[in-house]
Amino acid sequence: xxxxxxxxxxxxxxxxxxxxxxxxxxxxxxxxxxxxxxxxxxxxxxxxxxxxxxxxxxxxxxxxxxxxxxxxxxxxxxxxxxxxxxxxxxxxxxxxxxxxxxxxxxxxxxxxxxxxxxxxxxxxxxxxxxxxxxxxxxxxxxxxxxxxxxxxxxxxxxxxxxxxxxxxxxxxxxxxxxxxxxxxxxxxxxxxxxxxxxxxxxxxxxxxxxxxxxxxxxxxxxxxxxxxxxxxxxxxxxxxxxxxxxxxxxxxxxxxxxxxxxxxxxxxxxxxxxxxxxxxxxxxxxxxxxxxxxxxxxxxxxxxxxxxxxxxxxxxxxxxxxxxxxxxxxxxxxxxxxxxxxxxxxxx
Amino acid sequence: xxxxxxxxxxxxxxxxxxxxxxxxxxxxxxxxxxxxxxxxxxxxxxxxxxxxxxxxxxxxxxxxxxxxxxxxxxxxxxxxxxxxxxxxxxxxxxxxxxxxxxxxxxxxxxxxxxxxxxxxxxxxxxxxxxxxxxxxxxxxxxxxxxxxxxxxxxxxxxxxxxxxxxxxxxxxxxxxxxxxxxxxxxxxxxxxxxxxxxxxxxxxxxxxxxxxxxxxxxxxxxxxxxxxxxxxxxxxxxxxxxxxxxxxxxxxxxxxxxxxxxxxxxxxxxxxxxxxxxxxxxxxxxxxxxxxxxxxxxxxxxxxxxxxxxxxxxxxxxxxxxxxxxxxxxxxxxxxxxxxxxxxxxxx
DNA sequence: GGGCTTTTTGGTAGCGCTACCAAAAGCAAG
DNA sequence: CTTGCTTTTGGTAGCGCTACCAAAAAGCCC
Numbered sequence: 001x002x003x004x005x006x007x008x009x010x011x012x013x014x015x016x017x018x019x020x021x022x023x024x025x026x027x028x029x030x031x032x033x034x035x036x037x038x039x040x041x042x043x044x045x046x047x048x049x050x051x052x053x054x055x056x057x058x059x060x061x062x063x064x065x066x067x068x069x070x071x072x073x074x075x076x077x078x079x080x081x082x083x084x085x086x087x088x089x090x091x092x093x094x095x096x097x098x099x100x101x102x103x104x105x106x107x108x109x110x111x112x113x114x115x116x117x118x119x120x121x122x123x124x125x126x127x128x129x130x131x132x133x134x135x136x137x138x139x140x141x142x143x144x145x146x147x148x149x150x151x152x153x154x155x156x157x158x159x160x161x162x163x164x165x166x167x168x169x170x171x172x173x174x175x176x177x178x179x180x181x182x183x184x185x186x187x188x189x190x191x192x193x194x195x196x197x198x199x200x201x202x203x204x205x206x207x208x209x210x211x212x213x214x215x216x217x218x219x220x221x222x223x224x225x226x227x228x229x230x231x232x233x234x235x236x237x238x239x240x241x242x243x244x245x246x247x248x249x250x251x252x253x254x255x256x257x258x259x260x261x262x263x264x265x266x267x268x269x270x271x272x273x274x275x276x277x278x279x280x281x282x283x284x285x286x287x288x289x290x291x292x293x294x295x296x297x298x299x300x301x302x303x304x305x306x307x308x309x310x311x312x313x314x315x316x317x318x319x320x321x322x323x324x325x326x327x328x329x330x331x332x333x334x335x336x337x338x339x340x341x342x343x344x345x346x347x348x
Numbered sequence: 349x350x351x352x353x354x355x356x357x358x359x360x361x362x363x364x365x366x367x368x369x370x371x372x373x374x375x376x377x378x379x380x381x382x383x384x385x386x387x388x389x390x391x392x393x394x395x396x397x398x399x400x401x402x403x404x405x406x407x408x409x410x411x412x413x414x415x416x417x418x419x420x421x422x423x424x425x426x427x428x429x430x431x432x433x434x435x436x437x438x439x440x441x442x443x444x445x446x447x448x449x450x451x452x453x454x455x456x457x458x459x460x461x462x463x464x465x466x467x468x469x470x471x472x473x474x475x476x477x478x479x480x481x482x483x484x485x486x487x488x489x490x491x492x493x494x495x496x497x498x499x500x501x502x503x504x505x506x507x508x509x510x511x512x513x514x515x516x517x518x519x520x521x522x523x524x525x526x527x528x529x530x531x532x533x534x535x536x537x538x539x540x541x542x543x544x545x546x547x548x549x550x551x552x553x554x555x556x557x558x559x560x561x562x563x564x565x566x567x568x569x570x571x572x573x574x575x576x577x578x579x580x581x582x583x584x585x586x587x588x589x590x591x592x593x594x595x596x597x598x599x600x601x602x603x604x605x606x607x608x609x610x611x612x613x614x615x616x617x618x619x620x621x622x623x624x625x626x627x628x629x630x631x632x633x634x635x636x637x638x639x640x641x642x643x644x645x646x647x648x649x650x651x652x653x654x655x656x657x658x659x660x661x662x663x664x665x666x667x668x669x670x671x672x673x674x675x676x677x678x679x680x681x682x683x684x685x686x687x688x689x690x691x692x693x694x695x696x
Numbered sequence: 697g698g699g700c701t702t703t704t705t706g707g708t709a710g711c712g713c714t715a716c717c718a719a720a721a722g723c724a725a726g
Numbered sequence: 727c728t729t730g731c732t733t734t735t736g737g738t739a740g741c742g743c744t745a746c747c748a749a750a751a752a753g754c755c756c
Contacts, residue, residue, distance in 0.1 A: 382744070414742050421744040422744055
């Protein structure tokens with residue numbers, strides 16, 4: 001038995017905070033607090049007899065471990081900050097969904113942060129979330145402020161950079177080869193016989209991954225000897241309405257275009273719906289291809305040709321990579337090319 | 349001067365964890381640790397001279413506060429768990445977006461959890477996130493396990509229940525009156541002269557909010573003396589494809605229908621796109637109304653009549669309510685009816 | 697300048713848990 | 727029954743920060 005509590009503690013220090021603590025459970029089960037801790041965290045290191053007593057006490061008292069205290073003591077909480085540019089862009093959400101589901105199943109929680117495509121906000125966000133002693137971090141893209149890279153590298157815990165593929169990465173990397181994806185669609189349009197092809201995007205000043213796809217697109221067209229730098233953009237967030245606007249703008253500027261390569265399916269959908277309204281026939285009057293693989297694409301008329309990216313799976317893989325490292329397993333590989341798939345449908 | 353460090357501490361206890369601590373900053377600035385704490389957390393309680401010295405030391409050392417330690421000492425972290433049923437449903441995401449943006453601007457972080465519509469998962473999720481000593485909690489709906497309600501009530505910190513409106517709520521409530529929203533669309537369809545009206549939904553066994561809308565719909569139709577219990581559902585997740593399927597099913601079963609009330613815009617969009625394909629004219633052959641107000645609706649042909657709900661704003665309001673309480677301001681009101689707006693467009 | 701309040705600073709003692717080590721218990725073999 | 731091992735249990739000492747109170751410094755009035 002413990003000695004007669006040397007520190008009588010008086011009233012509890014904090015407000016009405018009368019939560020059940022590990023000491024209460026220990027007393028109830030007649031064991032030492034550390035044994036309770038072990039029974040909960042590493043059950044196989046405790047005899048089944050005591051484990052049963054502890055489990056019993058836990059349920060009867062309704063004990064919920066204070067993860068903050070545990071995190072402080074063991075210098076790590078089961079939290080994974082996930083930092084994305086925006087929560088209004090479906091792509092990121094689907095990736096977050098994959099991450100969240102995988103991590104939650106493994107007993108980790110996702111701490112959500114968004115940067116609005118601003119690297120300085122990213123830096124301060126990372127600084128602040130590192131204050132939660134997370135087990136690892138998932139962040140978007142490979143471009144970061146130097147101080148962010150520096151801090152994460154010296155931090156020494158697993159970091160996954162998602163969405164795009166390349167070098168150098170901080171630690172691990174799961175993503176898509178954007179230039180090749182852009183090239184893929186451009187090649188497809190060429191193969192189909194189109195020769196006057198424009199790239200349409202929005203917000204490309206901020207979204208350098210769309211710029212990379214344009215770059216891949218441009219190179220393929222240039223190599224084929226056709227006009228390669230037809231680019232229509234506007235600085236507004238991506239939306240159906242934005243797609244409609246760039247589409248009309250492109251048509252007005254270059255009525256001779258025979259194919260359009262949209263930066264993403266949302267834009268393409270806005271354009272197709274507007275084309276439907278105007279009686280423009282696709283692909284006869286003009287062909288349309290795009291990037292993402294949103295399910296909407298297969299319900300439009302015409303169905304949309306797109307370079308599909310497994311977004312949910314990207315999240316799952318990123319989370320798995322992180323978990324591998326957290327659970328001490330040798331990381332099978334620090335880089336995963338999640339790939340893409342050309343889905344040729346009616347619109348081309 | 350502090351006395352000559354009574355506990356030499358030897359090597360640091362944890363792994364290579366050589367982060368800068370508040371003590372380092374204090375030493376650098378020549379003040380006591382508690383003064384550093386105050387300079388950072390309650391700057392107006394420290395003279396400007398010392399505050400400047402501390403700020404200087406903080407930047408020169410690259411100090412990042414350990415929020416876990418702070419959280420343990422002050423029994424609260426600036427974290428707000430947000431628990432939603434699913435991250436694959438756009439509605440919840442838009443609400444989370446509003447919450448996240450508002451909270452992040454106020455210096456709080458969102459901890460994301462999803463329950464997959466399972467109340468038991470909700471209970472265990474809440475139990476576990478309370479372990480992070482969050483400042484408050486936002487959760488979805490008003491139906492929870494008794495133990496969840498009990499725990500949150502005795503917990504004594506702000507809790508907001510979102511999406512739906514009603515009593516009793518645990519603490520605060522921001523949402524939409526689902527039965528009235530359903531009734532609103534039903535009334536609109538009646539006003540337009542339709543009389544053979546069906547309600548189409550999916551996953552209504554899990555989504556009781558859709559059931560509530562159907563209930564409102566049913567009552568209005570019954571009061572008008574028209575057939576009121578035409579309901580077509582299937583137990584699959586909501587999607588364009590699901591909308592297409594229920595739509596075709598309803599048409600096959602009751603070719604005489606003159607209006608369809610969809611449980612949400614995704615289903616309606618799937619149906620409209622399929623109707624486009626089949627050459628079914630709307631609203632002449634059949635009218636369609638729905639619920640949500642997704643932007644896609646205004647780009648379809650015909651444009652979609654819908655009961656629009658300000659989802660992002662709902663998130664913002666929920667977060668604001670929470671912040672009011674956290675910052676000690678008297679909560680203006682514990683219940684906010686975020687309202688809805690009938691947007692009558694071409695499809696009816 | 698003395699006595700008073702108000703503001704600013706610091707010392708101490710934990711928050712609830714786990715790392716670390718030491719002690720105790722169990723067990724196999726000699 | 728002892729020796730030498732492994733397994734199970736417990737004591738101690740913090741993790742890095744802030745609540746609480748006490749002490750010091752600064753105003754302020756007469």
